[in-house]
Amino acid sequence: MNQLREYYERRELLSNLVLRELRSRYKRSALGWTWSLLNPLSSVLIYWVVFGVFLKVKAPIGDPSGQGNFVLFLLCALIPWNFFSNGVTQSIESLVVNAGLIRKVYFPRELLVASTIGGLLVTFLIELGVVITVLLIAGNMVLPWLPIVVLLVILQTLLVLGIGLLLSGANVYFRDVRHFVNLLMPMLFYSTPVVYPISYVPVNWQVAGRSIPLRSIYEMNPLVQLVSAYRALLYDLTFPSIGSLAYIAVWSIGLVLVGQFVFNRLDHRLAEEV
Amino acid sequence: MTAAVIVDHVSKRYRLYHERNQSLKASLLRGRRARYEDFMALDDVSFEIKEGTTFGLIGENGSGKSTMLKCMARILRPDGGSITTRGKVSALLELGAGFHPELSGRENVYLNGAILGLSRREIDALFDEIVDFSGIEQFIDAPVKNYSSGMYVRLGFAVAINVDPAVLLIDEVLAVGDQEFQNKCTDKINQFRSEGRTIVVVSHSLSSVGDLCDEAALIEHGHLVKVGPASETIDHYLSEILSIDPATLGIARRSTGEIKLQGVELISVNGAASDVVELGESVTFRFHYDVKESVESPVFGMSLTSSEGALVTGTNSKDQGLLTKVSLGLGYVDLVVPRLLVAKGRYHVTGTIYDSTQKTPIHEVGNLHTFEVVAGALRTSGITSLGGVWRAGA
Numbered sequence: 265m266n267q268l269r270e271y272y273e274r275r276e277l278l279s280n281l282v283l284r285e286l287r288s289r290y291k292r293s294a295l296g297w298t299w300s301l302l303n304p305l306s307s308v309l310i311y312w313v314v315f316g317v318f319l320k321v322k323a324p325i326g327d328p329s330g331q332g333n334f335v336l337f338l339l340c341a342l343i344p345w346n347f348f349s350n351g352v353t354q355s356i357e358s359l360v361v362n363a364g365l366i367r368k369v370y371f372p373r374e375l376l377v378a379s380t381i382g383g384l385l386v387t388f389l390i391e392l393g394v395v396i397t398v399l400l401i402a403g404n405m406v407l408p409w410l411p412i413v414v415l416l417v418i419l420q421t422l423l424v425l426g427i428g429l430l431l432s433g434a435n436v437y438f439r440d441v442r443h444f445v446n447l448l449m450p451m452l453f454y455s456t457p458v459v460y461p462i463s464y465v466p467v468n469w470q471v472a473g474r475s476i477p478l479r480s481i482y483e484m485n486p487l488v489q490l491v492s493a494y495r496a497l498l499y500d501l502t503f504p505s506i507g508s509l510a511y512i513a514v515w516s517i518g519l520v521l522v523g524q525f526v527f528n529r530l531d532h533r534l535a536e537e538v
Numbered sequence: 539m540t541a542a543v544i545v546d547h548v549s550k551r552y553r554l555y556h557e558r559n560q561s562l563k564a565s566l567l568r569g570r571r572a573r574y575e576d577f578m579a580l581d582d583v584s585f586e587i588k589e590g591t592t593f594g595l596i597g598e599n600g601s602g603k604s605t606m607l608k609c610m611a612r613i614l615r616p617d618g619g620s621i622t623t624r625g626k627v628s629a630l631l632e633l634g635a636g637f638h639p640e641l642s643g644r645e646n647v648y649l650n651g652a653i654l655g656l657s658r659r660e661i662d663a664l665f666d667e668i669v670d671f672s673g674i675e676q677f678i679d680a681p682v683k684n685y686s687s688g689m690y691v692r693l694g695f696a697v698a699i700n701v702d703p704a705v706l707l708i709d710e711v712l713a714v715g716d717q718e719f720q721n722k723c724t725d726k727i728n729q730f731r732s733e734g735r736t737i738v739v740v741s742h743s744l745s746s747v748g749d750l751c752d753e754a755a756l757i758e759h760g761h762l763v764k765v766g767p768a769s770e771t772i773d774h775y776l777s778e779i780l781s782i783d784p785a786t787l788g789i790a791r792r793s794t795g796e797i798k799l800q801g802v803e804l805i806s807v808n809g810a811a812s813d814v815v816e817l818g819e820s821v822t823f824r825f826h827y828d829v830k831e832s833v834e835s836p837v838f839g840m841s842l843t844s845s846e847g848a849l850v851t852g853t854n855s856k857d858q859g860l861l862t863k864v865s866l867g868l869g870y871v872d873l874v875v876p877r878l879l880v881a882k883g884r885y886h887v888t889g890t891i892y893d894s895t896q897k898t899p900i901h902e903v904g905n906l907h908t909f910e911v912v913a914g915a916l917r918t919s920g921i922t923s924l925g926g927v928w929r930a931g932a
Contacts, residue, residue: 274655276652276656276657276658277652277653277655280648280649280652280653281649281652283645283649284638284641284645284649287640287641287645288638288640288641291640291641291681292640364635365635365636365653366613367613367635368613368631368632368635368636369611369613369629369631369635369636369653369654370611370612370613370629371653371655531615532615533553533615535608535613535614536552536553536614
């Protein structure tokens with residue numbers, strides 16, 4: 265509760281730090297903000313060619329949208345994934361990058377984590393806007409689902425914030441947290457149905473004569489639920505299951521609480537250690 | 539009177555790592571934790587700073603005074619005890635600490651203001667004043683990375699000072715910028731004092747603490763040694779820790795105690811002591827000393843510093859091959875200057891006595907004496923005069 269009040273009291277600073285993040289990101293680059301759209305565009309192109317064309321991954325026909333375009337199928341999951349991946353990797357670095365500030369001025373240090381994520385959230389929302397426009401042009405009437413998309417974005421932001429708070433403090437003490445996360449990220453990417461439909465994951469997996477319920481284990485990953493929920497809303501035009509939304513919410517709120525708790529513990533000697 | 543800052547049994551421990559485990563691997567290989575020793579930067583320090591006073595923190599390097607200030611600024615959290623402050627606290631620890639080099643001065647003013655706790659509307663209202671104070675109107679929309687270090691610091695100071703704090707914490711940052719800006723800063727601080735705000739200063743300069751502060755605390759090796767009226771605390775520091783008689787003019791930097799410099803006199807041509815010398819006149823610097831233990835051929839040195847703090851010149855007795863013999867008790871040594879060829883202005887004399895190896899200073903006193911050079915028959919521009927005479931060609 266205290267933390268919430270602190271965030272609220274320093275909202276001006278938060279928005280200023282987010283602005284700093286946004287203003288400085290593409291300073292001195294000729295293309296400027298175009299980069300924030302070029303980056304996802306290039307990854308869409310790569311995944312479409314490799315998975316859609318070479319490996320012939322078939323996008324399932326959206327029910328009830330009837331949509332079957334692989335690029336659209338990809339976009340609905342890839343854009344939220346990018347927000348997750350960039351949010352986690354950059355927020356982990358946020359304290360170390362701002363060491364000078366931490367050593368010389370007092371302000372709630374959580375704001376550095378939050379503002380890094382805030383800056384990425386703005387880019388994410390722009391990208392999402394572009395995706396929604398493309399979907400509308402392709403005939404997917406996504407507008408009625410937008411309120412739930414907003415809810416999903418909020419839950420995802422909390423999820424990223426929780427992980428950021430949890431790991432950014434740890435990264436000050438052990439700089440290899442960042443390397444470890446960089447190692448984990450591709451693993452997470454391929455264990456989340458971004459470039460392939462979830463139906464490609466076998467329900468049961470036979471290993472040495474024993475059957476392992478692979479799909480159920482796979483679905484325990486909150487990112488699987490998150491990406492599937494985005495896809496249900498944007499691609500299939502259907503309501504994601506309440507159970508899956510609740511599952512995401514539990515993870516998000518739980519991680520924020522744990523993250524904030526850990527952050528408070530590590531915050532104590534931050535100015536000395538960073 | 540109510541207290542603006544209450545320091546209540548504050549302790550701060552630093553960890554001195556022998557081998558720093560900044561990687562998980564190192565940590566796992568060497569056992570769970572890095573080996574470190576605790577170092578008590580502050581040990582059970584308690585004092586109160588009354589509202590509306592100017593308070594100095596003095597002590598030697600590494601004594602813990604800056605740690606104390608950082609604890610007050612909430613940058614560091616004490617391991618034990620607590621610090622209570624009344625009202626908004628603004629710290630001038632490093633000016634422009636929150637500046638982002640790629641952003642313009644204007645953007646940085648808003649950012650830094652927000653870091654210091656101002657709302658957008660408050661900064662809007664203060665913006666003109668801040669820019670005016672910093673004196674860099676024409677560059678306010680240029681990225682700060684193109685600023686000179688002076689401009690950078692001026693803008694940082696302008697933001698920090700305009701935050702309207704109830705308690706202002708200053709860590710020796712005032713020695714920045716040109717003379718004019720320094721005067722502005724001093725005026726602002728005096729204005730703060732007259733407005734009844736509380737100021738806490740950490741400084742090495744005992745004379746500025748003496749001038750500015752009502753009260754002072756002396757911290758030594760993390761312990762509070764003395765707190766009370768500034769002059770008493772400074773005297774205590776001089777006599778107990780630096781072992782110098784506070785009665786001697788100037789403030790000592792180093793002392794081992796065998797010989798002490800008592801002071802310096804400037805003796806003009808007519809034999810009278812005077813602190814005003816005409817450019818090009820003859821003058822004798824007479825250094826008085828007091829020998830406590832016999833020292834074999836000590837070396838006397840002196841240097842002149844301009845009022846801007848620039849070293850003008852320095853000389854010592856050994857350079858001229860003078861072997862001085864000193865006997866116990868009082869004595870003096872003269873530096874005879876046939877023509878004093880430094881431009882008009884105020885100068886500070888630093889006096890040093892070295893042992894014969896010239897490696898160990900026995901006693902060094904900065905700001906031992908101040909005198910003034912005025913233009914006389916000889917005039918010059920710059921910092922020195924050649925003392926030359928113009929003659930018409932054939």
